[in-house]
Amino acid sequence: MNIAVQCEELAKTFEKKNRVIALDRVSFTVEKHEIFGIVGPNGSGKSTLIRILSTLLIPDTGWARIFGHDVVRQYGRVRPCINRVSVDAAFFKGISAWENLRYAARLYGLSSGVAKERTLEILDRLGFERKRYYEPLEDLSRGMQQKVAIARAFFTAPMLLLLDEPTTGLDPRSKLDVQEYVRRSMNQDGLTIILTTHDMHEAESLCDRVAIIINGRFVTMGKPSELLARYKKNNLEEVFLEVTGREWKEIEYES
Amino acid sequence: MNPRGHAYGSIAFIERNFALIKRYIGWELVFLTYNVVNALAIGLIGATMGKDKVLYLVIGAMVWGFLSILFHEISESIAWERWEGTIEYTFMAPISRFVHLIGNCLHAVAYGVVRSTIILLILVVFFGISVEGANLPALFVIFVVSGLSFVGLGLVAAILPLLSTEKGAYATHIFEAVLLLISGVYYEITVLPVWIRPLSYISPATYTLRAMRAALLDGASFSELLPTILLLLAIGFVLIPLGMLVFKQAEYYAKKTGKLKRSG
Numbered sequence: 001m002n003i004a005v006q007c008e009e010l011a012k013t014f015e016k017k018n019r020v021i022a023l024d025r026v027s028f029t030v031e032k033h034e035i036f037g038i039v040g041p042n043g044s045g046k047s048t049l050i051r052i053l054s055t056l057l058i059p060d061t062g063w064a065r066i067f068g069h070d071v072v073r074q075y076g077r078v079r080p081c082i083n084r085v086s087v088d089a090a091f092f093k094g095i096s097a098w099e100n101l102r103y104a105a106r107l108y109g110l111s112s113g114v115a116k117e118r119t120l121e122i123l124d125r126l127g128f129e130r131k132r133y134y135e136p137l138e139d140l141s142r143g144m145q146q147k148v149a150i151a152r153a154f155f156t157a158p159m160l161l162l163l164d165e166p167t168t169g170l171d172p173r174s175k176l177d178v179q180e181y182v183r184r185s186m187n188q189d190g191l192t193i194i195l196t197t198h199d200m201h202e203a204e205s206l207c208d209r210v211a212i213i214i215n216g217r218f219v220t221m222g223k224p225s226e227l228l229a230r231y232k233k234n235n236l237e238e239v240f241l242e243v244t245g246r247e248w249k250e251i252e253y254e255s
Numbered sequence: 256m257n258p259r260g261h262a263y264g265s266i267a268f269i270e271r272n273f274a275l276i277k278r279y280i281g282w283e284l285v286f287l288t289y290n291v292v293n294a295l296a297i298g299l300i301g302a303t304m305g306k307d308k309v310l311y312l313v314i315g316a317m318v319w320g321f322l323s324i325l326f327h328e329i330s331e332s333i334a335w336e337r338w339e340g341t342i343e344y345t346f347m348a349p350i351s352r353f354v355h356l357i358g359n360c361l362h363a364v365a366y367g368v369v370r371s372t373i374i375l376l377i378l379v380v381f382f383g384i385s386v387e388g389a390n391l392p393a394l395f396v397i398f399v400v401s402g403l404s405f406v407g408l409g410l411v412a413a414i415l416p417l418l419s420t421e422k423g424a425y426a427t428h429i430f431e432a433v434l435l436l437i438s439g440v441y442y443e444i445t446v447l448p449v450w451i452r453p454l455s456y457i458s459p460a461t462y463t464l465r466a467m468r469a470a471l472l473d474g475a476s477f478s479e480l481l482p483t484i485l486l487l488l489a490i491g492f493v494l495i496p497l498g499m500l501v502f503k504q505a506e507y508y509a510k511k512t513g514k515l516k517r518s519g
Contacts, residue, residue, distance in 0.1 A: 056510060
């Protein structure tokens, strides 16, 4: 079996003031050692999908398996295999990067020695200044906090990484550092990544395959080169316009 | 995960919470000062009514201080994770909920013991309290068994901030305030209106205070205290698994309705 992730007819609705359909019968598979990109505007269902795969949300219908384990019924088997980076670097902001990472290490059964060695290596590669390692996270920039979040996800050596808009809001330098780190990790570690992003260029350059999601539905999916050929377009922004009837720049502006 | 991994898991919460205490040490000093002054003021009110009343009220302040720390720290740790948005990362980590909650409880007990010991020492020196004739070993046993029941209550209360960060925090404080009212912390429960009194009988703090006062003021023996100790033990053995079970159910509900999100 070469399949890392398999989703079949996944659906999720939230009962708020109005009924919100977050995911509408989404089906796809991701092969091992693949970077699978999901692009779509805010509220299109990207984070809902990531939360379901992270075992943090239970779908209404359909199922999802990670390395053959059901994310709802066998979450105990799924959790050691995965980690995640979300758009907001969620940490205990009053304590240092090191204290936050040591906490994460303990949760994954790693000693503080191993945690320090691995995280410093990752942070060095991300261009994070070592002297900031012991400062409270609230004193670090958003870009630096996100680099710590990347280190937290990578240092547990997951088989599947769920990157939920990891570069949104980052300065161009930090964005490039993170993209380069993801690219190099794929070459070296051979893990599997699901990447959601707002950045069409990022999707095109990093991902083996890309799905476009609108209103909880995958409207098209394939290798970037295949999508360009299928719709006879020059870039993914034009593909987006073709399949949704909306300008990507307009969506980005709304976001 | 192997047993060593689970041990690391429990240590994570103790280590993290003490790191947060160290970071906000200024506030810790403020809260400790307030607790000490509050206990001293209550003891001084007792001083106007006779020496016996000083100890009676000081026991109330001490016991309530310890039990409310346990209750508060456990429920607050979930609320804090909700505020920071880290709860999703804790919940997706490969540790059991039992290890997670026990880690928080162990921190609460260690923190409560340190805080309460500091307050006790200050009270003993300030009022020149003599514990001659008191059954001190029984005091320790009562602290431990009543700690179990308050850990259980804390676990039940922790579901409130899990389901709603802000409203949950309000409800937890109200729950704690009601316990203070009904448990006879500073007065005998017989002075409560008759319609409230049944609530006193279901609060473990009522039995803790009764046993503490008997051990300290009357020097009650172990055999005299045994029924109350067994009752507290039984409450703890019911409340802790119940708390775990209720928490698991609340976690399922939160995952079903999407309430684990920072804004949820």
